[in-house]
Amino acid sequence: MTFELEMENALMGDILAGTEATTAATAWLKAHPETIEPWLEGVTTLEGAPGAAAVKAALGL
Known part of the structure; x- marks a missing residue:
């Protein structure tokens, strides 16, 4: 996970x-x-599902 200056400023x-x-x-x-996706590469939920998909669903994306 990396943070960009533009993001931090915003x-x-x-x-x-x-x-x-x-x-x-x-x-x-x-x-x-x-x-x-890049931030959560390799991260899974407790159930073993991809973490990025879970976050996107939680955000309504």
């Missing part, structure tokens, strides 16, 4: 403007779903 800008961190992160992930 998230921290939202948080400093009063957005809850969870809300800011959720909105950012919904706007940038292409980041989910």
